[in-house]
Amino acid sequence: MICPYCNYKHGYVMSEDLDSVDHQGEHGDFYSLSNHVKMTRSADSYRNTNDEATVYGCPSCNKIFMVD
Numbered sequence: 001m002i003c004p005y006c007n008y009k010h011g012y013v014m015s016e017d018l019d020s021v022d023h024q025g026e027h028g029d030f031y032s033l034s035n036h037v038k039m040t041r042s043a044d045s046y047r048n049t050n051d052e053a054t055v056y057g058c059p060s061c062n063k064i065f066m067v068d
Helices: none
Strands: 012-016 020-023 038-041 050-059 064-067
Touching: none
Parallel strands: none
Antiparallel strands: 012 020, 038 050, 050 064
């Protein structure tokens, strides 16, 4: 995973040539919410389907972000 704010990498990240590369970040793995909360957008928004995204926290810059 890569943080969209500070580009911190940890775990398996797909490279441009589609090989799996293991990046071990110095701050460890990304945080996830203990109760598996997901961000949702209802079907009555501009699309006809419900959208979900998981929320993660970056251990390097301490910001949270959503991943589809």
